Amino acid sequence: MSEGIDEVLRRELQRQGIWVTSMQELYNWGRKNSIWPLQFGLACCAIEMIATAASRYDIARFGGEVFRPSPRQADLMIVAGTVTKKMAPQIVRLYNQMADPKYVIAMGACAISGGPFKQGYNVLKGIDRYIPVDVYIPGCPPRPEALLHAFMELQRKIDEQKLSGSDKAAHLDPEQPSEFPVPSFGKHDLEPPANPDVFRPMVIERG
Amino acid sequence: MEALEQIKARVEAAVPAAKIEIVQNASPSQQHSLMIDNEHARDVAKWLRDDPALRLDFCSDVTGVDWLDRTLKKTIKVKKVVDGEEKEVTETTEEKIPGYIEAVYHLYSMTHKHGPVIIRMRTPDRGENSRLPSLMPIWRSAEFQEREIFDLYGVKFDGHPDLRRILMWDEFEDYPMRKDYREPDDYEYEPTPHDDVVEKAKRYYASRPQSDGAEGIVEGAKPA
Numbered sequence: 119m120s121e122g123i124d125e126v127l128r129r130e131l132q133r134q135g136i137w138v139t140s141m142q143e144l145y146n147w148g149r150k151n152s153i154w155p156l157q158f159g160l161a162c163c164a165i166e167m168i169a170t171a172a173s174r175y176d177i178a179r180f181g182g183e184v185f186r187p188s189p190r191q192a193d194l195m196i197v198a199g200t201v202t203k204k205m206a207p208q209i210v211r212l213y214n215q216m217a218d219p220k221y222v223i224a225m226g227a228c229a230i231s232g233g234p235f236k237q238g239y240n241v242l243k244g245i246d247r248y249i250p251v252d253v254y255i256p257g258c259p260p261r262p263e264a265l266l267h268a269f270m271e272l273q274r275k276i277d278e279q280k281l282s283g284s285d286k287a288a289h290l291d292p293e294q295p296s297e298f299p300v301p302s303f304g305k306h307d308l309e310p311p312a313n314p315d316v317f318r319p320m321v322i323e324r325g
Numbered sequence: 326m327e328a329l330e331q332i333k334a335r336v337e338a339a340v341p342a343a344k345i346e347i348v349q350n351a352s353p354s355q356q357h358s359l360m361i362d363n364e365h366a367r368d369v370a371k372w373l374r375d376d377p378a379l380r381l382d383f384c385s386d387v388t389g390v391d392w393l394d395r396t397l398k399k400t401i402k403v404k405k406v407v408d409g410e411e412k413e414v415t416e417t418t419e420e421k422i423p424g425y426i427e428a429v430y431h432l433y434s435m436t437h438k439h440g441p442v443i444i445r446m447r448t449p450d451r452g453e454n455s456r457l458p459s460l461m462p463i464w465r466s467a468e469f470q471e472r473e474i475f476d477l478y479g480v481k482f483d484g485h486p487d488l489r490r491i492l493m494w495d496e497f498e499d500y501p502m503r504k505d506y507r508e509p510d511d512y513e514y515e516p517t518p519h520d521d522v523v524e525k526a527k528r529y530y531a532s533r534p535q536s537d538g539a540e541g542i543v544e545g546a547k548p549a
Contacts, residue, residue, distance in 0.1 A: 204494050238510040239501045239521060240493070303486070303494040307509035319513060 143283040147220070149193075150181075150276040153269070156192035156212065157185035161199025162258040163226040170262040178268050189215040194272070196265075197251075200228035200235060201242040203308050207300045213249045214297040219289035221276070223268050224251045227258045234258070247312035249298055328441040329357050332379065340368045348445065354442040357442035358429065366446055368419075370463040370538075373432060373442065381432035381442055384464035387471055389478035391451070391504045397422060400529055424451040426480050426503075430460065430467070448480060451503075459485035477502035 128138055159167055170177050177183050186192040189212045201209060213222070224245055227233030235241035243252065252275060253268045260268075279287035288294040298316060301308040327335075333345050336359075348358045361369050364404045370429035373381045397420040405414045424454040426448045433440030459461055459482035461467045472491040479500035482488055490497060512529045515522055 135407070162465065231513075236513070239506070243511065243513050303496040305496060305498040311509065311511050 143157045144277060145281060146277050150273040152184075153180075153182045153194045153221070153272065153276075154184045154186050154192050155182055155196050156189055156216065157187045158212070160201060160205065161226075161228065163198035163229070166259045166262055167196055167198045167225065167265060170265045171182055174261040175266060175270065177266065180266065180297065182269055190217060192216055193219065194221045194223065195249075196223045196225055196228040197245045198225040200233065201245050202240055203242050204240070204303075205300070206242045206245070206248060206308060209245060210248045210298060210300045214300070218296045218319045220294075220296070221272055222249055223255065223265075223272065225255050225257075225265060225268070226260055227256060230254050230256065239276040242308070247317045248301060265318075269300045295309065326437075326442075327378070329359065329442075332373075332442065333359060335376070336369055336372060337525055339372045340365055343369050345369070348355045355405055356441070356443055358445050361444050361446055362529045363446055363456075366459065367463065370430075370444070370460050373444070374463055379442070380434045381440065382432045383435045383440075383530055384430055384460070384466045385441070386429075386431040387460075387467050387474060388429045388431075389474040389480060389502065390429060390445075391478060391502065392424050392427065393451075393504050394424040395422050396420065425449070426451055426455055426478050428457055428471070428480060430464075432464075454477055456483055458483050459488075464507040476500075479503065 123138055124142075131138055153258060159165075169175060169235050171183060171185060182194070193216075194211075195213055195216065197209065213220070222245070224230050227239070228235060229245050232238070232241050232243040236243055242248075255264050255268045256262050271274070281290065289296065295315075298313055301313075303309075329347055329540050333347060336343060336345055344362040348360050350356045350358065364386070373379055392527075399418045399420070400415050401418070402413050403416050404411055406412075407414070427445050429443060429445045431441045431443055433442075446457050448457055455478075457480055459467070459471055461471060461482070462484060468487070469491060471485055472488060474480050475482060475485075475488055476490040476492050477500060489495065493501070501508070515526065518526050524531040
């Protein structure tokens, strides 16, 4: 894990009561075990999210039980449910109000792509059109285990973030944006329908 | 509860000027309804609510129905004299029926535990004159539902105290539940398209074969 120290030596020192670590390891260890999600739900996926937070599945085992009702105190946005076009600007605004470092889990088919409502006039075809998403969970709705899995994936992702160097975490790079433009209500659709800086859909190769 | 024909007769006696028609429903539900003329709609509605035998004091649903312009083709066999001989000839007549929008109210009685009695109103047309009298002064529960019809079908309810959009945003200009509504062109790749989506996908790839995703964001989506 920690670079610059031999793993065998490290374990030996630990056996003797000396614990050697690095700043990065300590910092990420603290961050990944105290992810505070933003307390909001959009549709049925939110019910599964509530179940995940309750005693049977107990997200507290992973340090994520502190659901914060304010974006200023939250680290993680779980987009749990259908994002209607009317709701999308508020989601982006909440994301912008969260302090860095911040992460997004798109929970369920709707948050990923619009799900069963994809062809509808009123549903956003995925929240990744406006904000960057760290972990996607498919399912309709995903079971609490799936959300816990996504949570553990996010922890793994946080654990791998670098504090320095050219490949350091995005929130430590002043060049990287931490806020994204809020779409406005247009005459026929949201304007713009997606943020090209964030949204890069799959391109199909056609022979 | 009394039969619809009887209700119709009693309404006509109570509100003499009202023009009421029974609209038959041929489906298994057999829920026939009363078509009420817009001018006397509020008087008729008030009577339905206050009549001691009916007491339809609960309006559970208000729904919009969009009817496009249509032509009704009828074929009739007519006897005609052709070249001095009498022959049977089939003739087709076309009747053009201009489009309209309907508002359908489902009424129940909490007092007598009966219902539903279904009444409906028709707008004169689907354009400028898509107006109906609001029945919100009679049934308070119609307030949000009439707003919803205004939002999705564009029917203006005269006498409604707060006629704003309720589901879509205020800046929105279309009426998405109308049959001639076209949603914004933001087709996105679907792995398992079917029915309308297949047609949409074909159209989309015919016009822009190398692109995918929403309108206007194609440039950013080019592979690196």
